[in-house]
Amino acid sequence: MSEHVATIRWRRESVDFTYDTYNRAHTWTFDGGVTVPGSAAPAFLGDPDRVDPEEAFVAALSSCHMLTFLALAARKRFVVDSYTDDAVGLMEKGETGRLWVSTVTLRPRVTFAADAAPDPAQLDRLHAQAHDHCFIANSVKTTVRVDRPAQDVAA
Secondary structure, three states, X not given: OOOOOEEEEOOOXXXXXXXXXXXXXXXXXXXXXXXXXXXXXXXXXXXOOOEOHHHHHHHHHHHHHHHHHHHHHHHOOOOEEEEEEOOEEEEEEOOOOOEEEEEEEEOEEEEEOOOOOOOHHHHHHHHHHHHHHOXXXXXXXXXXXXXXXXXXXXX
């Protein structure tokens, strides 16, 4: 149906190449031309000023949920004024002893226009449908939870 391209570039900047000394800094360049500075997570000797793959994974799940939610809300004629999600991913050892991002919890806070807001049951259904239709959530084995979303209605 569609193809998505990312080019990852890394070049050694250290004199030697040992686990403790090689640089983790690299770039992600996407087909639209946007370049994102990437690195390993700080726990793995990465640069905290760059995006690590685990953060990007959490952001991708959150972004996909939000974009799907917005599309569903617009189709139902609910007017969304703002959407904020403080998503959190939990990395832990799995049954095999390997690290994996086992759970991502989304915590969306949505503000609607006063005259075009869903009731709490409709809001819950919108988030459930957004989760069911999110391409990224449908592509991973990680458990993705949506905490009971907060709803604000503009006055």
